[in-house]
Amino acid sequence: MTYVRAGRPDEAAALTALALRSKAYWGYDEAFLAACREELAVRPADVTARRTAVAERDGGLLGFTMLDGDPPVGAVGMMFVDPDTIGQGVGRLLFEHAVAQARRLGFEALTIDADPNAEPFYTAMGAVRIGVTPSGSVPGRELPLLELDLT
Template sequence: MRVRPGRPSEAAELTALALRSKAHWGYDEAFIAACRDELAMAPADIGPRRTAVAEEDGRVLGFTTLEGRPPVGVLGMMFAEPDALGRGVGRLLFGHVVEEAGRIGLARFTIDADPNAEGFYLGMGAVRIGVTPSGSVPGRELPLLEFTLTSRRALAAGSNPPS
């Protein structure tokens, strides 16, 4: 498995992957439809959102975006194919985000986490700093997390976050 830059030609494929990944948590069709615009990737978004793809044998297993400018960024999206969960896709992509964040000079980045993914991010060294309104569902709040690049010491030390 490797991480590479996303390609504009993959925008529709990444959108479909994000929707499948979100649906994995048991959300109904109405909820997924409400999230569709927020989870959509356009070809013009791929580069500016620093999209990275986890790939194995030519198959896209997941992707992430890292947005913003120093000193603070945002892990905008991170999704894995449901049949690839537990195989290290998330850990690989998160490690890539941390390295990229350091490379571009971010001191920290925030994450508007799906409640089902909060444990993963906490295990990777993020901390909960509050809640944030959902961009898709009025009245819904999401865990607001923050990862500081000094937290990457814990990641490098081999902590075993949940997959």
């Protein structure tokens, strides 16, 4: 059974590795992944500060999400699913968990700086594109900026 729980600081290295595997799933080359490595790094202090939730099954990490910011508007700071479990509902489970947590905390909206390949997932979950945002890793690259209304 897959369930979602709070992430632990001692999982930071495993979460970083998962994020990089997930990003590589989309066919990005090594140079691109190297450029993203720092931005995708999860540090132990980030796990608690960024409200990290992990999906787990039989002791294995399947994915994670981070809920950033303070009400009324926050952000899905990171969300990655292990490539072996893409299409199995792990992303939906994590996203719904983040949305429920955001609502409990009083958020009215969440923004998402989405990888272009993940935009269809987020729009299927109810987010809408509101613009673009510059990549934090690759100069000149723009990412879809999405928003989910929680009201």
